[in-house]
Amino acid sequence: MAHNFEHTPTPREVADLQVRELDSICVNESELVHPWWYNLKYTAWGVLFGIVFVKAEIISWFRIQEMFRFESFHMYGVIGTAVIVGLISVQLIKRSRVRTIYGEEIHIPKKEFNKGQIYGGLLFGLGWAVTGACPGPLFAQMGAGYSVIIVTFVSAWLGTYVYGVFRDKLPH
Amino acid sequence: MLETLKQPWPWYVAGVFIGLTVPYLLLVGNKTFGISSSLRHLCAACIPGDVKFFQYDWKKEAWNLFFVGGITLGAFIAAFFLSNPDPIALAEPTQVYLASKGITDTSHLLPAEIFSWEQLFTLRGLIFFVIGGFMVGFGTRYAGGCTSGHAIMGLSSLQWPSLVATVSFMIGGILMTWFILPHLLTL
Numbered sequence: 219m220a221h222n223f224e225h226t227p228t229p230r231e232v233a234d235l236q237v238r239e240l241d242s243i244c245v246n247e248s249e250l251v252h253p254w255w256y257n258l259k260y261t262a263w264g265v266l267f268g269i270v271f272v273k274a275e276i277i278s279w280f281r282i283q284e285m286f287r288f289e290s291f292h293m294y295g296v297i298g299t300a301v302i303v304g305l306i307s308v309q310l311i312k313r314s315r316v317r318t319i320y321g322e323e324i325h326i327p328k329k330e331f332n333k334g335q336i337y338g339g340l341l342f343g344l345g346w347a348v349t350g351a352c353p354g355p356l357f358a359q360m361g362a363g364y365s366v367i368i369v370t371f372v373s374a375w376l377g378t379y380v381y382g383v384f385r386d387k388l389p390h
Numbered sequence: 391m392l393e394t395l396k397q398p399w400p401w402y403v404a405g406v407f408i409g410l411t412v413p414y415l416l417l418v419g420n421k422t423f424g425i426s427s428s429l430r431h432l433c434a435a436c437i438p439g440d441v442k443f444f445q446y447d448w449k450k451e452a453w454n455l456f457f458v459g460g461i462t463l464g465a466f467i468a469a470f471f472l473s474n475p476d477p478i479a480l481a482e483p484t485q486v487y488l489a490s491k492g493i494t495d496t497s498h499l500l501p502a503e504i505f506s507w508e509q510l511f512t513l514r515g516l517i518f519f520v521i522g523g524f525m526v527g528f529g530t531r532y533a534g535g536c537t538s539g540h541a542i543m544g545l546s547s548l549q550w551p552s553l554v555a556t557v558s559f560m561i562g563g564i565l566m567t568w569f570i571l572p573h574l575l576t577l
Contacts, residue, residue, distance in 0.1 A: 254452075264461045362465040
């Protein structure tokens, strides 16, 4: 279990972190406690993100069809460029040992392999081609005024819930 | 200026911006990029029940909900103030194929023939909204992430399980598009 507690964590803190770490993708145990409005940094970036999602037509069902039919480079260009920029950034961060703006050491949790990445991945792929949306674009489609996507969103939420309920019974 | 912004933005602009999300989140708060977790946090916040998977302090991950709130707002701004008046410039073969399935309205980002309230209580609506959405929510959590968490964040940090997940996403999508969707589109 990776964490960056700077004090000896209490059993309760460890248990809480372990639950959140179950196949998680965004767990960081920061010592810092900030007022809620510090989170607006993420909202601000999210706003730009949402604009890009719409303007580059990433939330378009049509663009996803083109991608899976191999008839357009657009989505491959978007994802490929994003990975290259992300890769260079992560390398620079690791090598320079730069810290966060609050002086914390930067920590990227390691992803452990389990068979869920295959079974779940295939299932998500099937859903992605039908809905034309991954979770991010679902939010953007609702924001862009496609009100019926509320139904898709509620179904996705329910899907996550059902996974949580049956998690122990599924092969991982 | 505004006219330029209203045109569709090229892939490299979007790609660079989305890629920069990775260092932004790390630098401002030690957060790793991932969007599908927001669905889990919403479960933990609203309907935790006695499910162990949702028994945690979701407030520690609240940043994720602020982020997706921003995405929703940004999409609203782009759609209502920066929208492109022209139909989407779809690749010719895709357009021909979809037309053969009766999908011809490319004036919006989503085809009006499928994604409308009128379709909700039809077999098509059940498949495209209800079952499709369920597979997205169930599948991403089962896989431990979606396009952002695995394909972008995971590959950027050279984690091979994310490559497995990304390849699985693509295989699932290709199977659906080539073998199942042709039947679903004509329902």
